[in-house]
Amino acid sequence: MAEADDEKRGEHGVVVSVREDEDGSIRLVFDRATRNGSQWQVGAFVTAKQMARDTLLEMSMSDEDLNSFGLVLTAELCAALKRIPR
Numbered sequence: 001m002a003e004a005d006d007e008k009r010g011e012h013g014v015v016v017s018v019r020e021d022e023d024g025s026i027r028l029v030f031d032r033a034t035r036n037g038s039q040w041q042v043g044a045f046v047t048a049k050q051m052a053r054d055t056l057l058e059m060s061m062s063d064e065d066l067n068s069f070g071l072v073l074t075a076e077l078c079a080a081l082k083r084i085p086r
Contacts, residue, residue, distance in 0.1 A: 011035050012080035014073055015042055018056070026053050030072055032080070047072055 015033040020026050030046040049069075055061055061069075 009035055010080070012083060013040070014046065014076045015040055020053065024053055025050055026056055028056070030076070032076060046076055
């Protein structure tokens, strides 16, 4: 991973947000996003994962969950790259 931010961003990406539900669990939501100037506009829903709040705070997700998060991000970024004209 880079140690410094070059402040440049692509036009397409993935936004991951977290929300807390009434029952105290949290939900990670993955959405496709497109950059519009300095703002990101959320496009299509990709996937979501419900879990206990402490699971996220303690980073104690299963290896399977961590692998699936990485797979979703990688697949979505590959799809975004294919949408960029050469």
